Amino acid sequence: MTNSHKTKLTFFLIATLTILVGAFVFFAQSSGKESRLFTKADAEKQVEQKQTQAPQEPQRQTATITFVGDMMFDRYVRQMATTNGYDKILENLTTTLNKSDLVVGNLEGPITTNESVSITSEIGARNNFLFTFDPQITKTLVKNNIEVVNLGNNHARDFGQDGVEQTKKFLKDADIDFFGDTKDGQANRALIKELNGMKITFVNFNTFTKNAKQNTKDDIEAVKDKTDFLVVFTHWGQEYETLSNDNQKNLARSWIDAGADLVIGTHPHVVQEKEVYQGKTIYYSIGNFIFDQFFSTETKEGLIVKTTFHKEGEEKTITFEDQKVEMKPNGTTVLKE
Numbered sequence: 175m176t177n178s179h180k181t182k183l184t185f186f187l188i189a190t191l192t193i194l195v196g197a198f199v200f201f202a203q204s205s206g207k208e209s210r211l212f213t214k215a216d217a218e219k220q221v222e223q224k225q226t227q228a229p230q231e232p233q234r235q236t237a238t239i240t241f242v243g244d245m246m247f248d249r250y251v252r253q254m255a256t257t258n259g260y261d262k263i264l265e266n267l268t269t270t271l272n273k274s275d276l277v278v279g280n281l282e283g284p285i286t287t288n289e290s291v292s293i294t295s296e297i298g299a300r301n302n303f304l305f306t307f308d309p310q311i312t313k314t315l316v317k318n319n320i321e322v323v324n325l326g327n328n329h330a331r332d333f334g335q336d337g338v339e340q341t342k343k344f345l346k347d348a349d350i351d352f353f354g355d356t357k358d359g360q361a362n363r364a365l366i367k368e369l370n371g372m373k374i375t376f377v378n379f380n381t382f383t384k385n386a387k388q389n390t391k392d393d394i395e396a397v398k399d400k401t402d403f404l405v406v407f408t409h410w411g412q413e414y415e416t417l418s419n420d421n422q423k424n425l426a427r428s429w430i431d432a433g434a435d436l437v438i439g440t441h442p443h444v445v446q447e448k449e450v451y452q453g454k455t456i457y458y459s460i461g462n463f464i465f466d467q468f469f470s471t472e473t474k475e476g477l478i479v480k481t482t483f484h485k486e487g488e489e490k491t492i493t494f495e496d497q498k499v500e501m502k503p504n505g506t507t508v509l510k511e
């Protein structure tokens with residue numbers, strides 16, 4: 175081999191090696207580049223997937239319910255309505271009441287086609303305390319958003335079992351829901367109401383039934399795990415007393431200990447105090463809403479309680495807005511100035 179041949183071979187070898195190394199570096203780089211690009215795109219895809227697969231933020235749900243007190247559509251209220259029309263009674267409150275999702279109140283007597291016996295009776299006579307309401311009140315209730323009523327009170331059976339049956343029929347026909355204990359041992363005392371995606375349950379305590387305490391306890395136990403909010407709506411306490419008694423306090427607190435979120439009281443015909451116990455609110459009595467007891471300032475006044483139920487995931491809160499109402503001598507109820 176001559177020197178020139180050697181030089182040529184060396185050059186050839188170096189050139190080949192250079193090409194090979196160059197090619198290797200190029201492929202290594204480009205494949206590295208490719209793999210980096212892929213990784214980035216893949217990562218973006220994964221992020222995208224994560225975003226779509228990640229559990230959604232809990233939605234904030236809200237529902238508003240206005241609670242009103244005792245509603246009595248017989249005696250003087252009936253006389254005035256017969257002259258002026260039933261819609262006149264709540265004419266000044268219709269706008270306010272329709273601002274909530276629902277209004278819930280105590281229907282202090284049956285709806286029947288029977289004639290009133292209280293209108294023609296002497297004040298203080300037995301018949302003066304037997305109430306029956308004209309079936310056309312259901313239109314007034316619906317117009318004012320009162321679409322859930324409590325029947326568990328001392329006047330529900332003023333016209334016997336027939337009166338209770340008629341009441342339920344007229345309410346059903348008008349799409350008004352009801353709950354409550356009109357008679358000891360009666361089934362379906364609680365009402366679970368769906369509002370804006372939440373379940374709000376109404377349980378009654380009617381002190382005028384024999385096993386009221388046990389029944390309410392049983393009802394709370396039966397529904398507490400099936401509902402977002404549990405309201406105990408009571409008919410109890412001493413008439414015309416502006417403060418609650420120990421019995422009311424012990425009962426209300428025991429229901430909250432058992433899982434109730436709110437207690438709303440009726441029957442004393444006057445407003446009683448409210449209390450916050452374990453972070454839950456107890457309205458011992460919200461007084462009258464539609465009544466003809468004009469003999470004292472306290473019986474002419476009542477509270478309407480606008481309640482907002484919030485739920486966000488496991489977190490639940492209730493906020494309140496109280497407004498005073500006044501029953502006027504013309505048989506109407508208005509916001510108190």
Ligand SMILES: [Zn+2]
Pocket residue numbers: 282327328329409441
């Ligand atoms: Zn009562």
